[in-house]
Amino acid sequence: MTKGATEDISLQQLRALTAVAETGSFTLAAEALQLTQPAISHLIKRLEEELAQPLVVRGRRIRMTNAGQMMVDTAVRALRLIDESVDACRSQSQLREGRIVLAVGHLTAGALLPPLLGRFSQKHPTLATTLLDSTAEQMISRILSQEADLGFGSDIGQKHSELATEPLFSERMALFVRDDHPLAQHAVVEARHLEGLPFIHVNPDANVWRAVSRQLASAANVYPHVVHHVSMLSTAFGLIQAGAGVALAPRYVEVLMPANLRAVNVTRPTLEYPVVAIRLAKHPLSPAAMAFLAMARQHMKPPRSLSIRP
Numbered sequence: 001m002t003k004g005a006t007e008d009i010s011l012q013q014l015r016a017l018t019a020v021a022e023t024g025s026f027t028l029a030a031e032a033l034q035l036t037q038p039a040i041s042h043l044i045k046r047l048e049e050e051l052a053q054p055l056v057v058r059g060r061r062i063r064m065t066n067a068g069q070m071m072v073d074t075a076v077r078a079l080r081l082i083d084e085s086v087d088a089c090r091s092q093s094q095l096r097e098g099r100i101v102l103a104v105g106h107l108t109a110g111a112l113l114p115p116l117l118g119r120f121s122q123k124h125p126t127l128a129t130t131l132l133d134s135t136a137e138q139m140i141s142r143i144l145s146q147e148a149d150l151g152f153g154s155d156i157g158q159k160h161s162e163l164a165t166e167p168l169f170s171e172r173m174a175l176f177v178r179d180d181h182p183l184a185q186h187a188v189v190e191a192r193h194l195e196g197l198p199f200i201h202v203n204p205d206a207n208v209w210r211a212v213s214r215q216l217a218s219a220a221n222v223y224p225h226v227v228h229h230v231s232m233l234s235t236a237f238g239l240i241q242a243g244a245g246v247a248l249a250p251r252y253v254e255v256l257m258p259a260n261l262r263a264v265n266v267t268r269p270t271l272e273y274p275v276v277a278i279r280l281a282k283h284p285l286s287p288a289a290m291a292f293l294a295m296a297r298q299h300m301k302p303p304r305s306l307s308i309r310p
Contacts, residue, residue: 008050011082014075016043017055021072024062047071098288099128103142105153106203106233108275109133111253112300113152120295127288135231136206143278149289151278152296154208164281166293169301171250173212173271174263178240184262191220191266198227198245202236212248212271219269224248237261250275252302275300 019029020040030037048055055068064072091097104113109131117129132138132148140156142148143163156165175194177184183193194216201209204226216222227245230236236247237258250273254263277293279285285293 009047010043011079013043013047014071014079016040017047017068018072018075018079020044020056020062021064021068026062093287095124095287095291096126098286099130100150100286100288100292101130101132101142101148102292103132103134103139103148103151103278105136105139105151105206106133106231107250107253107273108153110233110256111250112275112302116296116300119299120292123295124288124291127291129292135203139278143280146280146283149279149285150293150296152275152300153278154203154206155211155274155276156278157207162281163278165276165278166297168275168277168297170272170274171252171302172265173248173273174251174254174265176237176240176247176249176253176257176261176263178243179260179262181246181262183246183264186264188265188267190268191216191222191271192268194220194224194266195222196225199224200228200230200236200239200245200247201226202230202233202247202249204229208273215269215271249273255302 015033019032020026023029023032026040027037030040044056053067054065055071057063057065113131132142134142139151139153140160143151175189183189228239233253239245240247240261241258251263257263277296
């Protein structure tokens with residue numbers, strides 16, 4: 001393989017040439033670049049040898065040859081672009097600038113992300129974050145297409161080998177009912193009492209519901225009767241308020257629950273809702289996304305008093 005035309009030309013040589021052109025002096029160029037005058041002379045001499053022609057007219061008054069001026073004009077533009085790119089990369093690695101796009105499941109987005117985003121913005125005020133409320137399938141699609149850097153939501157299972165999932169915590173599920181429902185006054189209800197209830201299924205594409213359905217069937221011989229499939233938690237709450245049914249959801253969404261609804265824990269079996277972080281398995285995260293994931297690992301879990309209420 002032959003060498004490229006510019007392979008032996010260094011950025012340091014180009015900086016030396018532009019400094020000589022700007023200052024009109026080898027000595028002043030050396031001071032500007034914090035080098036010695038012989039080092040500047042050597043760099044330009046090597047550059048002239050590579051290009052097989054003089055670039056500088058040496059004498060009492062330093063001038064550029066035509067070829068030298070052409071190289072200076074090009075070097076100034078190239079070095080500016082390189083310096084800007086280097087500065088941008090350093091700013092990103094030092095978390096002084098950057099942008100994160102998050103695809104977040106509907107149940108997680110409203111209940112868990114606002115306080116986390118507030119904490120992150122307070123610590124990194126110059127980083128921009130975009131939150132995309134997503135169904136399970138939208139979350140997966142947005143990460144696969146790199147529209148989003150990270151996803152947060154329920155476990156997506158093992159069907160996507162391109163994605164890596166990291167468990168963050170598991171939340172107990174509750175039955176959400178209207179306050180005049182027969183089960184509303186119970187602190188805990190056994191799963192067998194769910195048989196025959198009209199269920200509102202939130203985000204039905206999520207893998208977690210298949211696991212919950214299998215658990216209810218095997219442990220309590222319960223097969224939920226689903227009367228409505230919805231994507232948004234607010235829609236489910238509205239239907240519950242209207243008396244259209246009940247819903248199973250992780251206990252942490254209680255913070256978004258209207259005043260006339262109640263959350264009742266389910267037991268025998270206890271139903272768990274795993275929350276995971278999702279990313280492309282073989283694609284490195286940006287420094288900003290890594291910082292957000294680190295904060296999510298530490299702070300996303302809801303208050304313990306909310307998670308273990310009897």
